[in-house]
Amino acid sequence: MIDFLLFAVFTGLLLHGIHRKAIARIQGRPGPPIWQEILHSLKFSFKETWIPATASEVLFVAVVLVALGIWSAALFILLLEGSILMLFGIYMLHKIVEHGLGLSSGSPYGKFGAIRSVISAASEIPLFATIGAIYFVTGSLQLSDIIAYQAANGPLLLLMPPVAAAMYIVILSKMHYSPFAIIEAKEIVSGNRTEHFGVWRAALDVAFSLKTFVLLYAFVLIFIGGIPFAAVLVLMLLLLLSLSFVCALCPMLSPYDTVTMQSLATALVAVYLVAVVVIA
Amino acid sequence: MGTGVTGAICIAAGASAALDMLPLWGAGLLIVVAFPFFVVLLGLWWNASEGEGDIPFIGY
Amino acid sequence: MDAVYIAGLGIAFLSVIVAFYAILREQDDLHRILLTDLAEILALVLIALVATDLAEALILPGLVVGISELMAISEVFLVKESLSRPRYSPLSIEVMDSAPAIMSLALVLYGIVLSGFSGGALAGVGAIFYFMCRGHDERFAVIETASGYAWALWIFAFFIFMVLPEYWLFGVMTAGGAILLKVTGKMSLVGTMRGGHNE
Amino acid sequence: MNSLAVPAIGGAELHVIEFGDIVNYFSPYTAMLFAFAVLFTVIAIVSRPERQVDIAFGGDAYYTKDIQPEQLKFQRFMAIACGLATLGAVVSGDVFNFTLFTSMVGITNIGIVAAYKNRHVLNAAFQYGIVAMIATVPLFGGAAIILATTGTLSMWELFGSAIAVPLIAKAFLVLGVMGEGMAPFYVAKAEITRAPGAPYVLIIHVSSLLLFLRVVEIVLSM
Known part of the structure; x- marks a missing residue:
């Protein structure tokens, strides 16, 4: 299990690197080498590290540990084909990590990041609609049952594309450089991660690489179903590249536009959900 | 010290799950608890000291 | 339906x-x-x-x-809204200086006869009436202490129900008396809230 | 007697704690939520608040805000109360208890920031409080309708397939919990976040997220 975790960490970092490279190429820049994010994390971990004088020490460190813990847990939930409700729970709890990162340091930039993170809480609701729709269609939230259902009835991606689109938006809103990434926009330096440097930043990079890996992996498992692991990886890469296209071509939205877009997406999925329930 | 202990817990949990000595969820729980500490402690173990930098800062 | x-x-x-x-x-x-x-x-x-x-x-x-x-x-x-509390006495009616003792006594006595929640409320009204009329230089801490002990007694009565159910009558009486004291004490605090002397 | 309906989506029941007729239980899902609530309550207990840095405009001056000890104690107390209410809500096996704990979370959330004398924060806390109070109408209403139509509030019976819970009651429950601080009723909460005392302010978000996660499970299971 630990081997899979480490594999996921490095793959996730590599995916981040590919994401940056793809965005750079689309925008006509050479971009960094794809292993740049791995080097980045290592570099940060070698750097001198302390806790800012104004920070709430325990929270400042605990949030980093929590970030690592929840995404390792999420990975194991996928690995053991557990309940996607728990996955959804962990995804929501990630919000707490974002708040905690921003608020714990006392830095105004971090605080703005945290406030924006509260504002963009609407991005979590499409996932709820996704879970609800999947539950109504497959009758279970165990990943193993969902995979079995897809083996019998074909991939959910084709059965309910709007739900897949909702989850796609959810993943998009958590990607680096995404149009929805207002919490780490450049005008507030690095947003809620501004004050986490050195080892803390390295650990956060590890956690966020796990997050990217888990979200992509979950999308493939939930909407495509049980296929060989190599094929899963290829699909994850394709998914990531499509996300990179969106991130490269869309400007970052203002916080209010972000919330509007996410609320609209939620409303559309809710309408679809009601339609599914009525038909069923 | 802590790095070694938490790392050992992670590896032991992974190995005993592979050898069917622990249920998978148990091993997962152990790793979920130990792995974050392992990552942070590993970094804190090998990171630069708080002493003088090797390149003196000469100002801009 | x-x-x-x-x-x-x-x-x-x-x-x-x-x-x-x-x-x-x-x-x-x-x-x-x-x-x-x-x-x-x-x-x-x-x-x-x-x-x-x-x-x-x-x-x-x-x-x-x-x-x-x-x-x-x-x-x-x-x-x-940074609203401050009123500094003047909101009510000044002559009868409030002459009547409170006998009225409160009647209410408290009737409350004791009733006992339990409603009795406590009644006796509390009597106490509030007294404090409202006669000012509230009473010893805050004493009332709170009494109500605290009464509460502990009330809890104790529940343990009697759980551990020794055959003594239920004793438990009922203890609980009834204690809740009477407690509600009285707590409600009389309402009359003394917001300022005034308080030790 | 206490065994959850077999296809419970929160996973199989692990452990039951009975306080008379008030029954709490752990399933893998609620245990996860419980652990998270415990974690952040403990963090609120042990950690010191951060000192917010504010930049004075028109120069390079900045200053830090310190929290007064009395205010700190009050905030911490309220945060712990909020954590405990969250703990109660996530493991509750009774719909009405869940709604009660939810509204208690609403109260403590106001309490956490109420001691901080800043006009924006107080304004936000006031608006948030109004919304949280209004939210108790669908919350209690949902529980009451469930009680009236099914005759029970126990999740062991409600989660079974024999009892059909009306959709309106489910919608009310979700609406009520969302009113306690989820999108799209959370607008005032963003302003609340400005208040100093990160470990305590964080509990506000922890509680509303955990409550939302729990209500999702309850509503899907019913």
Whole structure:
């Protein structure tokens, strides 16, 4: 299990690197080498590290540990084909990590990041609609049952594309450089991660690489179903590249536009959900 | 010290799950608890000291 | 489903809609607090419509939660608007100087006869009346201590029920007396709240 | 006697704690939520608040805000109360208890920031409080309708397939919990976040997220 975790960490970092490279190429820049994010994390971990004088020490460190813990847990939930409700729970709890990162340091930039993170809480609701729709269609939230259902009835991606689109938006809103990434926009330096440097930043990079890996992996498992692991990886890469296209071509939205877009997406999925329930 | 202990817990949990000595969820729980500490402690173990930098800062 | 329940539900929902619309329309914060309380009461009405013993048991916690929310918001409102407390005596009627002792005594005595929650409330009203009329230089801490001991006694009475059920009469009497003391003490504090001497 | 309906989506029941007729239980899902609530309550207990840095405009001056000890104690107390209410809500096996704890979370959330004398924060807390109070109408209303139509509030019976819970009651429950601080009723909460005392302010978000996660499970299971 630990081997899979480490594999996921490095793959996730590599995916981040590919994401940056793809965005750079689309925008006509050479971009960094794809292993740049791995080097980045290592570099940060070698750097001198302390806790800012104004920070709430325990929270400042605990949030980093929590970030690592929840995404390792999420990975194991996928690995053991557990309940996607728990996955959804962990995804929501990630919000707490974002708040905690921003608020714990006392830095105004971090605080703005945290406030924006509260504002963009609407991005979590499409996932709820996704879970609800999947539950109504497959009758279970165990990943193993969902995979079995897809083996019998074909991939959910084709059965309910709007739900897949909702989850796609959810993943998009958590990607680096995404149009929805207002919490780490450049005008507030690095947003809620501004004050986490050195080892803390390295650990956060590890956690966020796990997050990217888990979200992509979950999308493939939930909407495509049980296929060989190599094929899963290829699909994850394709998914990531499509996300990179969106991130490269869309400007970052203002916080209010972000919330509007996410609320609209939620409303559309809710309408679809009601339609599914009525038909069923 | 802590790095070694938490790392050992992670590896032991992974190995005993592979050898069917622990249920998978148990091993997962152990790793979920130990792995974050392992990552942070590993970094804190090998990171630069708080002493003088090797390149003196000469100002801009 | 009972027709009466459906009708009641319809009326309650109509009231909820009216209350919510009023809250939407209202701009003044103080009035919004009052309207919110109105809406909160409608939540209790929804529970009361169930009209069983269980519903009755559920209203009390609902009410407590609602009141505490109301108090919290009112407190925030006071601080937000930086409203100071009135310094003058709000009521000055002559009879309040002459009557309180005998009235309070009657109320407290009747409360003791009733005992339990309602008795405590009655006796508490008597005490409030006394404190309101005669000023409140009483010893705050003593009342609180008495009410604290009474509460402990009340809990103790519950243990009697659980551990030694055959002594239920003793338990009932202890609990009844203790809750009388406690409610009296707590309600009399209402009369002395907001300023005044307090040791 | 206490065994959850077999296809419970929160996972199989692990452990039951009975307080008379008030029954709490752990399933893998609620245990996860419980652990998270415990974690952040403990963090609120042990950690010191951060000192917010504010930049004075028109120069390079900045200053830090310190929290007064009394205010700190009050905030911490309220945060712990909020954590405990969250703990109660996530493991509750009774719909009405869940709603009660939810509204208690609403109260304590106001309490956490109420001691901080800043006009914007107090204004936000006031608006948030109004919304939280209004939200008790659908919350209690949902529980009451469930009680009236099914005759029970126990999740062991409600989660079974024999009892059909009306959709309106489910919608009310979700609406009520969302009113306690989820999108789209959370607008005032963003302003609340400005208040100093990160470990305590964080509990506000922890509680509303955990409550939302729990209500999702309850509503889907019913």
